[in-house]
Amino acid sequence: KQEVTQIPAALSVPEGENLVLNCSFTDSAIYNLQWFRQDPGKGLTSLLLIQSSQREQTSGRLNASLDKSSGRSTLYIAASQPGDSATYLCAVSGNMLTFGGGTRLMVKP
């Protein structure tokens, strides 16, 4: 059974900092890994999708990497802004999409 873990569970940083969110998974037989953003009480917005054959994806200030063999992914956020405050979830796609518990990010002005 796939298990996905995200560290840290919560993170508070001042505006402008570069930061790294971590995601680990136990079964490397995945099709892809997605990073999502969720604002309180809202649905999920897809940020980046990395196919199992890829090593990284970039979108604006976001960069996600994937090391399938070690079961790890990182989401790098450059020059963080207060608008980045949200919960960030990673999910791995195998027989079904399995989510981590999320990292709750607060960026203080």
Add this chain to the structure above:
Amino acid sequence: EAGVTQSPTHLIKTRGQQATLRCSPISGHTSVYWYQQALGLGLQFLLWYDEGEERNRGNFPPRFSGRQFPNYSSELNVNALELEDSALYLCASSFGAGRTGEKLFFGSGTQLSVL
């Protein structure tokens, strides 16, 4: 292009009642997924439908059921509601089961409150 739409936005029921939640996928998507997000807990996989068939089911009791219609929209039914069923129910859609590794797009969810 319209995204995944869910209705109602909020639903209040009492214990023992039945709840019906609805989801319309993005045009062209044939797969619909249902997830439960209870307060303080992560996203728990409920059901996956594709081309009208149930493809996979999470670890939930049989009183959680659903269906997918010919137009690929979907209903989630929860019978004999219990207090712990209070949660945000999220629907997602993607291209069909035959195309693995497709990106999922989520709706805004239905907040179910059981009193």
